[in-house]
Amino acid sequence: MLEMMRDPLGAPFFPVVFQALLVVTWVLHIHFVTGAIGSSTFSIYAFWRKDPNLLRLGRITARLTPNMVGLGIVTGIAPLLFVQTIYDPLWYAANTLTGFWSVTFIFIVMGGYSLAYLLFYLKGSKDGRLLWSAVASLVLLSFAGWVMHVLHQVSIRPDQWMSWYAPGGVIDTRGVQFHAYDVPRLLFLLPLQAGLSFAATLMFVSWYLRQRVDADPTFLDWTAGVGRRIGLWVAPLYGVFGLLWAFTEGPEFGLTAFIAVVAIVLGIGLFAFFWLQNKQPVRAGAKALGVWALALVVVAVTREVIRAVSLGRFNYSVANYPYIIDWGSVIMFGVTSVVGVSVVTYLIMVIYQSGLSADGTVSAKAEGFGRVATAMLGAWFGFFVLIGLYSSLFLR
Numbered sequence: 001m002l003e004m005m006r007d008p009l010g011a012p013f014f015p016v017v018f019q020a021l022l023v024v025t026w027v028l029h030i031h032f033v034t035g036a037i038g039s040s041t042f043s044i045y046a047f048w049r050k051d052p053n054l055l056r057l058g059r060i061t062a063r064l065t066p067n068m069v070g071l072g073i074v075t076g077i078a079p080l081l082f083v084q085t086i087y088d089p090l091w092y093a094a095n096t097l098t099g100f101w102s103v104t105f106i107f108i109v110m111g112g113y114s115l116a117y118l119l120f121y122l123k124g125s126k127d128g129r130l131l132w133s134a135v136a137s138l139v140l141l142s143f144a145g146w147v148m149h150v151l152h153q154v155s156i157r158p159d160q161w162m163s164w165y166a167p168g169g170v171i172d173t174r175g176v177q178f179h180a181y182d183v184p185r186l187l188f189l190l191p192l193q194a195g196l197s198f199a200a201t202l203m204f205v206s207w208y209l210r211q212r213v214d215a216d217p218t219f220l221d222w223t224a225g226v227g228r229r230i231g232l233w234v235a236p237l238y239g240v241f242g243l244l245w246a247f248t249e250g251p252e253f254g255l256t257a258f259i260a261v262v263a264i265v266l267g268i269g270l271f272a273f274f275w276l277q278n279k280q281p282v283r284a285g286a287k288a289l290g291v292w293a294l295a296l297v298v299v300a301v302t303r304e305v306i307r308a309v310s311l312g313r314f315n316y317s318v319a320n321y322p323y324i325i326d327w328g329s330v331i332m333f334g335v336t337s338v339v340g341v342s343v344v345t346y347l348i349m350v351i352y353q354s355g356l357s358a359d360g361t362v363s364a365k366a367e368g369f370g371r372v373a374t375a376m377l378g379a380w381f382g383f384f385v386l387i388g389l390y391s392s393l394f395l396r
């Protein structure tokens, strides 16, 4: 049945390449969405406690939250496209069985973003008003994570789809039930990773801002210390909930030992990393983000192993997904990626360099690179318009 549900045209390129891209882009997605949940939680705590240093940082994190949600949404679309390409039978089945929530999801995310940005950041955070909007946003964003989790959990259990679709032989088309979930897995992937993403981000940002001429070293050192302390508290819990994940979801797929080893290594490794930064946490900023990215790659691969083992029981494998290399779309994808990555690199260079200089200047080299990147973008737009004109005029 799973094979029948695959796209009859096949994938347009080697399917394992999509799988690798799925893992990499999901790492970005999960870092940003969990970072948003971490920074939102911190802002609420800071505004509630009203301690001056906490409040100062809370105002910054109130701004960070919508930025991170935005980046999380954008970087969520990439893995979504790859999931739809190589796991289409699963993704569409899960979205149908959970139809009500997969549609509502869009409004939940819109609500979570709007409350964090329009109400709390723009209107409330200056003088600590509208804290309820930050709380409501946090609830909505966490709920979005829950929906994502359920969709994924439903998708990797095709053996149960029929009984969920027609329980007792009666078809249920409402799509309102949360058919499958694993609470320890969700706690591991959402609130605990939120703590760690946020800790790594705080250390990174303090390290970065510390390089400015007009930096406030006392505040930034304190901020990096807060990040380190959050990391120290959350890393052991991360390991413990990873173990609970191993013992709850692991047995179903014969992966208990595998997930348990991953959890122990991650829990101890991250704890040791934060522990070792006791002298000057602010100096470890860039390293903290690198170590955290590595940990997330391990988590992303673990999720992929669980999915592969689950589907392997039904002889479904990405390795034997049919494909026909479609050079047209491969070239489109390749060039779009080069153009897109160049423009994003330029934006990052501008943000990085202007943030470091007191008057917001950017090097001539970055400006030169930016001119090339934007020219490529313009040319690519032009090319798309020509393709559109050609196909509507001549290919009808």
Ligand code: HEM
Residues within 6 Å of the ligand: 026, 029, 033, 034, 069, 072, 073, 074, 076, 077, 079, 080, 081, 083, 109, 141, 142, 144, 145, 146, 148, 149, 150, 151, 152, 153, 155, 185, 186, 189, 190, 303
């Ligand atoms: C803003 C709130 C969001 C949160 C908190 C969130 C959180 C999560 C979590 C926790 C997972 C892992 C689930 C699991 O493995 O059990 C996940 C997976 C995923 N999310 Fe999000 N997400 C959010 C928004 C989005 C959006 C807007 C998109 C798409 C545009 C998206 C696309 C994905 C994809 C494609 C996966 C992987 C699904 C799979 O591998 O089967 N997410 N997300």
